[in-house]
Amino acid sequence: MNQMSIPSPEPGYTGYVDKEHHHDMAGDTLLGFWIYIMSDCILFATLFATYAVLSTSFAGGLTPTDLFDLEFVAVETALLLFSSFTFGMAMLGAQQQRMAQLLLWLGITFALGGGFLAMELYEFYHFSHEGAGPTTSAYWSAFYALVGTHGLHVFAGMCWMIVLVVHMLKDGISSTNFTRLSCLSLFWHFLDIIWICVFSMVYLMGVM
Amino acid sequence: MATQNQTVTTHGGAAHGSAREYLWGLFWSVLLTVVPFAMVMVGGFDTGLTLAVILLCAVAQVFVQLVFFLHMNNSSEQTWNTVSAVFIVLIVAIVVLGSIWIMNHLNHNMLMGH
Numbered sequence: 618m619n620q621m622s623i624p625s626p627e628p629g630y631t632g633y634v635d636k637e638h639h640h641d642m643a644g645d646t647l648l649g650f651w652i653y654i655m656s657d658c659i660l661f662a663t664l665f666a667t668y669a670v671l672s673t674s675f676a677g678g679l680t681p682t683d684l685f686d687l688e689f690v691a692v693e694t695a696l697l698l699f700s701s702f703t704f705g706m707a708m709l710g711a712q713q714q715r716m717a718q719l720l721l722w723l724g725i726t727f728a729l730g731g732g733f734l735a736m737e738l739y740e741f742y743h744f745s746h747e748g749a750g751p752t753t754s755a756y757w758s759a760f761y762a763l764v765g766t767h768g769l770h771v772f773a774g775m776c777w778m779i780v781l782v783v784h785m786l787k788d789g790i791s792s793t794n795f796t797r798l799s800c801l802s803l804f805w806h807f808l809d810i811i812w813i814c815v816f817s818m819v820y821l822m823g824v825m
Numbered sequence: 826m827a828t829q830n831q832t833v834t835t836h837g838g839a840a841h842g843s844a845r846e847y848l849w850g851l852f853w854s855v856l857l858t859v860v861p862f863a864m865v866m867v868g869g870f871d872t873g874l875t876l877a878v879i880l881l882c883a884v885a886q887v888f889v890q891l892v893f894f895l896h897m898n899n900s901s902e903q904t905w906n907t908v909s910a911v912f913i914v915l916i917v918a919i920v921v922l923g924s925i926w927i928m929n930h931l932n933h934n935m936l937m938g939h
Contacts, residue, residue: 644902651906655913662917666924687866694862698854701894705847806894810887816858817883821865825875 643796650800654807657770661811664766665818668759672823676754681823684744690820693736694812697771700729701809704802711790711798719790719798723778726805730775737768760819767815770808777801842896850893857886 703726710718741761744750751761781801784794861879864870891897897906 648905652909655909658913658917659920662920666921669921669925670928687862691858691862694858698851698858701854701890702847702851705842705850705894706844708842709844709847803895806890809894810890813858813883813886813890817861817879821861821879822876825865825872825879 643792643799646796647799647803650803654803657807661763661766661814664759664763665814668763668819671755671759674755676756678754678757679747679749680756681760681819684747684749685820685824687820687824689736689740690816693733693740694816696729696733696736697809697812700726700733701806703729704805708798708802711795714790716785716790719785720782723782727775727778730771730778734768734771734775737764737771741765764815764819767808767811770804770811774801774805774808777804842893846893846896850889853889853893854886857882857889 703722707719707722707726710716710722741764744757749757751758778801781794781797784797788794861875861882864875864878897903897910899907
C-alpha cells in the first residue's frame, strides 16, 4: 500500500495567507471579490429589467405617484451617500493602523446603514398599509423585489461589519483583516452605486 | 498620474485613497443627487429634458463613485478589474435594454397597453 504522508501544518497556519506572497494573495482575493460583485450586477440587472418591463402594470391599483414621497427618499439617499464617505474614512484609519479612527468611522457607517434600513422598512410598512403590498400588482411585486434585494444586501453588509469588528478587536489591523475590510469596502460602495440606479429609475422616474 | 490624483496603488489593484479624494467624491455625489431630485421636486420642466438630466446625473455619479470611492484608474494592475467591468456593462445592457425592447414589441403585438 502506498502510504501518503501529509505534513502537519505549522502552528499558526491559517490556510490562506502566506506571508511571503501576501501582496499577490490580497490582490487575488480582491479581484475574486470584484468578480463576485460583477455577478451581483447581473442579479440586479435582471431585477431592473423586470421592473422596467412591469413599470406600468398596476392592475388598476395604486401607482407610484400616489405613494412615493421624494423628500423621504432624499433623506434615505443622503444616509447611504454619507455612509459611503464615512466608510472611506474608516479605510483611511485602517491604512494608517489607527484602530480608534477605524472603529469610530465604521460605527458611524453602521449607524447610517441602520438608519437607511429602518427608513426603508418603514416605507414598506407604510406602502403595504396604504394598500400597495407585494401581491397588489405586477408593478408592486417588481418594486419590492428590486428595492428589497438592495435592502437585504445592506443588511448583509451591516452583519459583515459586526463580524469584522470582532476580528479587528481580536487580531488588530492585520494584513488579513485589512484585505477583509477592503472587500467590505468594495461591497459597500457597490451598494451605493446600485442605490443611485434605484432612486433614479424607481423613485425619480416613478413620480416624473 | 498617481501623485496627481492622490492615489497610491498597492495590493494588486486595490488602490488607497486620501481624505481629500473622499471629500471630492462626496461633493460630486451630493451635487449629482441634488440636481435631479430638485428638478423632479420643483417640477414644471419638459419631461424629455427631466429624463435626460436624471439619466446623465445617474451615469455621471456612477463614474464619480468608481473613481473617487473605488479608486478605479487605468493602471496595469487593474486591467482585469476593468476588463470584467466592461464585460458586465455589456451583459447588463443586453439584459435590460433587450428585455424592454422585446417586451414592448410583445405588448404591441398582443394589442395590450390600452
